[in-house]
Amino acid sequence: MATTDPQKRPRKTDGMEKIPTIMIKAMFGMVLLALALVTWARVTDKPLSALPDHNAPIAIERQIVIEGSNSGRATVYDTEGNIIREFGPLEGGFISGIWRVLRHERGKIDAPVDAPVRLVRYESGRLSLYDDLTGWRAELIGFGADNAAAFARLLD
Template identity: 80%
Template sequence: MAATDPQKRRDTQSVEKVPTILIRAMFGLALFSLVLVAWARLTDQPLSAVPDASEPVAVERQIVIAGSNSGRATVYDDEGNVIREYGPMEGGFISGIWRVLRLERGKIDAPMDAPVRLVRYESGRLSLYDDLTGWRAELIGFGADNAAAFARLLD
């Protein structure tokens, strides 16, 4: 009998409702984002979140990465000399980069043994470029430990 009491029903319904102003604000924000992205695409705005590639280079090295799905990885210089070998417990990130390169190069049937450029800029930023596919990675975006794994290849 208490469940049919109109006063109790009104109280429970009002507590569970989301305020109308919040719903309007949510849709307004979504609409604003859509308009902003459409404007940027239609006016060919530059991709400002991409770091400047014309920054002065401190060190650059061509490397070849060979890996496996188990986490093993071997890094060679452009002459085929082994720079560093990683076991399955220590080569996870470098092997992961190898898997990305395998995927990107597989899309265009590029050779897997072609080198990539490992670049340290004067600002300390570390980047990896695959000139065959146009793929690039800003290594600090994967964490300091993972960037350090590639930084050691330059030393």
């Protein structure tokens, strides 16, 4: 007679084996190694070598003021207050998102939200955005080619 109590039934195996102990030890070893490398880099003030060179030759640079909204609308001005480009809610999402980041970063130090930022295209084609008030910067290609192109058009 078969038992119907699930506690007393023999356990069925599904063919899956346990993870070998050596693999678990290897994973923890890799985590500890990564932690040791990061700790060593921070303690010795190792420079952040993955960041692009700031001294690379600049092809064009422009100061812009970004004004955005949570709806995705964005307007970009030059330093004299002339409109460079207006974006609707469907096309200005990324630029409005950058405005929200700037608003947040500047809010930390009580800096004016409407201060200009530097949009820089290097001779290599790399496009960067710098906020000299807070030290914040963005390498725009890291957000995708379409988003970088939205900023590249502001330089043309």
